[in-house]
Amino acid sequence: MKKKITVLTGAGVSAESGINTFRDSGGLWEGHDVMEVASPQGFYANPELVLDFYNQRRRQLPQVSPNKAHLALVDLESQYDVTIVTQNVDDLHERAGSSHIVHLHGELLKARSTGNENDVLPWSKDLNIGDLCSAGHQLRPHIVWFGEQVPMLEKAVEITSESDILLIIGTSMQVYPAAGLVNYVNPSTPIYFIDPMPAVSERDFNHLTIIPKKAAEGVPELVQKLLSSN
Structure with missing residues (x-):
């Protein structure tokens, strides 16, 4: 064995x-406070900002090896x-x-339902407001955020x-x-x-x-x- x-x-x-390793020595992630882009509270306060943050990360993947x-x-x-x-x-x-x-x-190349954390989908393109799961809930990045x-x-x-x-x-x-x-x-x-x-x-x-x-x-x-x- x-x-x-x-x-x-x-x-x-x-x-x-x-x-990019996201976080700099000052604790900022790409110029954002970590709680703005990596917490449930940040997502519900400004979902467009959070989705764009992870869309940029996802777009980078094909460019690296x-x-x-x-x-x-x-x-x-x-x-x-x-x-x-x-x-x-x-x-x-x-x-x-x-x-x-x-x-x-979590994984950048997956998205999950905001209504059911077990409903996880493969996702390689941008994730936008209006992208919904089969039950009609907004999709979010399949990332473990602070506090989760x-x-x-x-x-x-x-x-x-x-x-x-x-x-x-x-x-x-x-x-x-x-x-x-x-x-x-x-x-x-x-x-x-x-x-x-x-x-x-x-x-x-x-x-x-x-x-x-x-x-x-x-x-x-x-x-x-x-x-x-x-």
């Missing part, structure tokens, strides 16, 4: 493909049972060819708790509840943290190895190490 590797990925992986980090993670599947738990809402892991992906924060439940969190906890190896790539591990996933691994599980400016130290967790590099450099190196040592 193949060992299980769980990979937690964040904005740093997508950023190297040219995707998976990078070396995305592609290296696919190579791991030759010897390991790999599941990617991502905070990213783009489709770059899918396009790279990864087989098992859990999107914690994270429906895939329980599944992510289960996956993480069963890991033989945990990789954390391109995420500060400061955004909860995703950051809390690391607490569910077995204390003996090796953890690899790849980030050019890591916010943790090797004293913070048992069996933690920090690789202070960008994802496109650090991930291929670690993947080769894991493949050669298995």
